[in-house]
Amino acid sequence: MARRHAPTQHHTDVPLVRAVNVTKSFHDNQVLKGIDIDVHAGEVVSLLGPSGSGKTTFLRCINMLESIDGGRIFVDGELMGYEDRGGTLHHLPDKAKAAQRRDIGMVFQRFNLFPHMTAIDNLMEAPVQVKGLSKRDARERATELLDKVGLADKADAYPAQLSGGQQQRVAIARALAMEPKLMLFDEPTSALDPELVGEVLNVMRDLAQAGMTMIVVTHEMSFAREVCDRVVFMDGGVVVEQGDPAQVMVNPQHERTRQFLRRLTSEQHGDQGADIGADQGVDHSADTGVTNS
Amino acid sequence: MSSVAPTGGSPVDGTGERPGPIHARPVPHPWRWVALALIAVLVAMLISSFVTNPKWDFGFALQVMNFRPVLNGLLLGTIVGTIGAMILGVGLGIVLAIMRLSSNPVLAGVAAVYTWFFRSIPRYVLLFMIGTGIGYLYPHVDIGVPFGQQLASALGWSNDLTFWQVDINAFSTTLLAGILGLGFSEAAYMAEIARAGILSVDRGQTEAAQALGMPPSRTMMRVVLPQAMRVIVPPTGNETLAMVKDTSLLTAIPIGTELFYQTTIIGQRTLRIMPTLVAAIAWYLIICSILMVGQYYLERYFGRGFGAPGQTKRDSTVKRLLGVGGSH
Ligand SMILES: Nc1ncnc2c1ncn2[C@@H]1O[C@H](COP(=O)(O)OP(=O)(O)OP(=O)(O)O)[C@@H](O)[C@H]1O
Ligand SMILES: [Mg+2]
Numbered sequence: 001m002a003r004r005h006a007p008t009q010h011h012t013d014v015p016l017v018r019a020v021n022v023t024k025s026f027h028d029n030q031v032l033k034g035i036d037i038d039v040h041a042g043e044v045v046s047l048l049g050p051s052g053s054g055k056t057t058f059l060r061c062i063n064m065l066e067s068i069d070g071g072r073i074f075v076d077g078e079l080m081g082y083e084d085r086g087g088t089l090h091h092l093p094d095k096a097k098a099a100q101r102r103d104i105g106m107v108f109q110r111f112n113l114f115p116h117m118t119a120i121d122n123l124m125e126a127p128v129q130v131k132g133l134s135k136r137d138a139r140e141r142a143t144e145l146l147d148k149v150g151l152a153d154k155a156d157a158y159p160a161q162l163s164g165g166q167q168q169r170v171a172i173a174r175a176l177a178m179e180p181k182l183m184l185f186d187e188p189t190s191a192l193d194p195e196l197v198g199e200v201l202n203v204m205r206d207l208a209q210a211g212m213t214m215i216v217v218t219h220e221m222s223f224a225r226e227v228c229d230r231v232v233f234m235d236g237g238v239v240v241e242q243g244d245p246a247q248v249m250v251n252p253q254h255e256r257t258r259q260f261l262r263r264l265t266s267e268q269h270g271d272q273g274a275d276i277g278a279d280q281g282v283d284h285s286a287d288t289g290v291t292n293s
Numbered sequence: 294m295s296s297v298a299p300t301g302g303s304p305v306d307g308t309g310e311r312p313g314p315i316h317a318r319p320v321p322h323p324w325r326w327v328a329l330a331l332i333a334v335l336v337a338m339l340i341s342s343f344v345t346n347p348k349w350d351f352g353f354a355l356q357v358m359n360f361r362p363v364l365n366g367l368l369l370g371t372i373v374g375t376i377g378a379m380i381l382g383v384g385l386g387i388v389l390a391i392m393r394l395s396s397n398p399v400l401a402g403v404a405a406v407y408t409w410f411f412r413s414i415p416r417y418v419l420l421f422m423i424g425t426g427i428g429y430l431y432p433h434v435d436i437g438v439p440f441g442q443q444l445a446s447a448l449g450w451s452n453d454l455t456f457w458q459v460d461i462n463a464f465s466t467t468l469l470a471g472i473l474g475l476g477f478s479e480a481a482y483m484a485e486i487a488r489a490g491i492l493s494v495d496r497g498q499t500e501a502a503q504a505l506g507m508p509p510s511r512t513m514m515r516v517v518l519p520q521a522m523r524v525i526v527p528p529t530g531n532e533t534l535a536m537v538k539d540t541s542l543l544t545a546i547p548i549g550t551e552l553f554y555q556t557t558i559i560g561q562r563t564l565r566i567m568p569t570l571v572a573a574i575a576w577y578l579i580i581c582s583i584l585m586v587g588q589y590y591l592e593r594y595f596g597r598g599f600g601a602p603g604q605t606k607r608d609s610t611v612k613r614l615l616g617v618g619g620s621h
Contacts, residue, residue, distance in 0.1 A: 065503065099506065106504035110497060114501070114520075116519050116595075116598045126506060129507060
């Protein structure tokens with residue numbers, strides 16, 4: 001599959017996401033040490049990096065599931081989480097934060113579907129409760145979206161009655177139901193059995209093709225190479241290098257990137273098959289010789 | 294050897310036939326039958342004692358169950374009392390749990406003190422205090438501007454800034470006062486049950502709702518509480534059954550329109566204590582049985598999507614006893 005390039009769009013307008021010198025600590029553990037990333041509208045960016053490098057944390061900072069200690073994050077020109085009143089930052093109240101999140105869809109590693117609602121109710125919940133859509137309109141759009149992710153026949157199934165791949169596709173459709181400008185994916189396929197990875201990646205591929213702006217944390221190298229406009233390699237809470245997937249992944253400039261890719265490649269040729277990165281929870285930093293303290 | 298056709302259904306029997314459907318005999322459970330026989334004998338002995346011992350006097354017990362004052366007490370004190378106290382208890386309890394878990398230290402503190410106070414006071418003592426003590430301390434409550442009366446007398450005003458006066462002496466012995474007492478006490482226990490329920494819901498659920506742009510209140514009402522109910526309902530069933538029985542404490546108020554008080558005075562008047570006790574017990578058994586059926590359906594409703602009872606079929610007790618069907 002060919003990558004979509006929209007170079008005319010990329011460097012002319014204001015970036016949809018602008019992170020400037022973002023820092024974040026958990027207690028004494030500084031996890032993000034000054035992240036600068038710009039993502040333009042329509043771009044698909046993948047975040048790569050060893051376990052513990054802060055990918056998930058950074059993604060969660062974008063939609064304020066984590067607060068940041070320093071720096072600024074702007075989405076669509078709006079400062080996330082704070083109001084700048086003459087140089088002094090003021091915390092936004094919860095309602096205002098919720099409003100800022102409406103334009104950002106997020107897909108979690110463990111799906112996080114609402115288990116007490118059917119698939120279609122999962123999709124209708126936020127549009128009805130948050131956007132005030134009528135149930136009829138919400139149902140219509142939800143049906144369309146379920147059809148788009150190939151699950152029109154599962155509308156009335158509860159999440160527990162769906163396979164992992166189906167649940168993740170419902171979760172993607174649920175995020176899309178809010179018509180977000182930006183989609184965040186945190187290892188959307190790494191909790192899935194290898195044979196279910198493809199169906200989820202296909203949905204994401206279609207979404208990328210349709211022009212959605214996406215930031216994807218993934219260990220799926222082929223997805224990063226074929227679908228993404230840019231890869232950002234993170235390690236130890238900093239961006240080590242970024243650029244065109246072909247360039248970064250084939251000819252990395254930094255030793256740490258090289259080590260990371262070597263390890264992934266050796267895994268790929270092992271018995272893991274397509275299941276690259278599904279071994280979440282294992283700290284790879286030790287065997288790559290990278291320390292991120 | 295190969296000429297002998299094995300009969301056991303071995304997959305390598307050489308006949309070329311593949312094994313068909315399984316019609317296996319169940320595992321025998323002889324001890325279940327022994328226990329059943331033993332129980333049957335005991336029940337028979339009990340029933341025979343009912344029949345042969347005239348002191349039981351079931352005929353009179355049945356009459357007592359249908360006496361007007363008994364029915365009246367059952368309906369008002371026991372049933373309305375339970376329903377009222379539990380509505381207040383569950384509602385206020387959930388509010389207290391949410392307060393306790395909120396990031397607002399004032400709300401969390403108020404909830405903690407409330408729970409501490411009401412869990413420490415025996416219900417009987419609390420009801421006695423409401424019925425007698427409060428009315429003595431504050432015969433009437435004036436609703437108006439705080440310290441308005443003191444201010445008015447100091448300044449010599451004719452209007453003392455009181456808008457509305459409640460006669461506590463009259464109010465404190467009503468059923469409503471009793472329901473408030475039981476309900477306030479219940480809320481303290483329900484708060485802890487609801488807190489456990491809310492904490493049992495995976496954090497990922499809250500995060501998913503937040504990521505969709507749902508504000509905290511909506512997240513709580515639409516996502517967290519419905520899932521917490523699955524954990525909250527069973528102990529609430531317990532609390533409700535306990536409340537049915539605790540309505541007999543309403544005598545501390547004192548409120549006479551209540552099941553146990555009514556049967557007791559009939560027993561004292563007629564000197565036939567046992568049948569009146571049996572009448573009260575029979576009514577408590579009936580009410581509690583109905584409530585247990587209600588609990589089953591509530592659990593099934595809030596368990597939807599989780600494989601709750603009713604969605605996964607289980608063999609009936611009789612079937613399991615006899616060891617037929619199912620895989621046991
Ligand atoms: N809630 C938290 N409290 C304390 N420490 C945390 C928390 N969340 C993350 N961390 C720490 O922050 C660091 C970065 O974690 P993060 O989940 O962002 O890494 P990651 O790059 O997503 O790794 P992985 O590939 O394993 O998902 C880790 O050292 C982790 O232990
Ligand atoms: Mg992660």
